[in-house]
Amino acid sequence: MSLKKSTILCIVTAQMIAFTYASSRRDIINNAPQLTEKPDWILSCTKESPNKDDCFRRMFEGMFPNLAKGIPELGIDHFEPLIIDSVQVAKGSGSLTLAGGFKNLNIKGPSNATVSRASLDLEKKLLSFDLVIPRLRIDATYNLKGNILLLPLVGSGNVAMTMKDVKSSVYTKISIKKKPEDVIHIEEMKVTFLVGGMRIHLSNLFNGNKVLGSSLNTFLNQNANEVISELRPDLEKGLADIFTGLWNNVFSKMPIDLWLL
Numbered sequence: 683m684s685l686k687k688s689t690i691l692c693i694v695t696a697q698m699i700a701f702t703y704a705s706s707r708r709d710i711i712n713n714a715p716q717l718t719e720k721p722d723w724i725l726s727c728t729k730e731s732p733n734k735d736d737c738f739r740r741m742f743e744g745m746f747p748n749l750a751k752g753i754p755e756l757g758i759d760h761f762e763p764l765i766i767d768s769v770q771v772a773k774g775s776g777s778l779t780l781a782g783g784f785k786n787l788n789i790k791g792p793s794n795a796t797v798s799r800a801s802l803d804l805e806k807k808l809l810s811f812d813l814v815i816p817r818l819r820i821d822a823t824y825n826l827k828g829n830i831l832l833l834p835l836v837g838s839g840n841v842a843m844t845m846k847d848v849k850s851s852v853y854t855k856i857s858i859k860k861k862p863e864d865v866i867h868i869e870e871m872k873v874t875f876l877v878g879g880m881r882i883h884l885s886n887l888f889n890g891n892k893v894l895g896s897s898l899n900t901f902l903n904q905n906a907n908e909v910i911s912e913l914r915p916d917l918e919k920g921l922a923d924i925f926t927g928l929w930n931n932v933f934s935k936m937p938i939d940l941w942l943l
């Protein structure tokens with residue numbers, strides 16, 4: 683282990699960045715009517731089948747290409763690219779501080795997600811699935827100030843990020859809501875993820891100082907794993923808030939009777 687890495691790990695265990703998000707839940711208000719007939723893009727599954735979990739897996743996977751394009755008549759925005767208006771970074775402490783945030787996040791790649799596992803248990807009110815996304819490309823604007831892993835970071839401009847082999851597990855507690863037909867509603871979500879590799883480039887760091895900006899970008903890329911692990915708990919919480927809103931919007935238009943026989 684390099685000196686740089688071991689120093690970082692000590693700091694990582696000693697300090698945690700605290701993040702807060704613009705809103706803790708991103709509920710989507712959508713007055714479009716529910717589906718009254720099962721469209722071709724929703725596979726139906728039978729409750730009692732021994733292969734029901736594999737059926738759910740195929741059902742979720744089969745929905746992605748359509749969700750990617752969006753379904754305007756149901757008030758469902760495209761997932762590809764996925765647009766997130768803002769993610770705020772509120773504060774940190776000690777030698778690890780970061781304030782500001784990201785705006786206008788444009789995320790390409792979710793439509794290539796495969797669902798490697800799914801499970802739905804209506805008795806226990808649990809729904810979970812695992813996703814694999816080969817490549818995510820995120821473009822956004824950023825405005826950040828603080829210290830990241832000992833180095834100062836100040837800037838505002840564009841940020842481009844690519845992530846490879848993103849594996850995510852999503853666990854949810856659900857309830858059944860009448861909207862007016864019965865639908866699945868996610869009450870709580872826990873998201874975990876692992877990233878195979880990351881590249882990041884922040885432009886216009888340090889007021890456009892090319893030397894400082896390029897050395898910080900190099901540092902971030904060389905220490906991508908540490909940066910991700912440092913941010914992981916907060917990103918997982920942020921993703922759970924965003925996904926809860928997105929999926930509840932989708933589920934609210936899909937009466938259970940149409941797809942669970």
Ligand SMILES: *[C@@H]1O[C@H](CO)[C@@H](O)[C@H](O)[C@H]1NC(C)=O
Nearest residue numbers: 762790791792793794817818
């Ligand atoms: C999805 O995967 C295909 C095949 O690998 C690739 O050509 C395409 O660019 C990917 N789409 C996105 C949005 O990443």
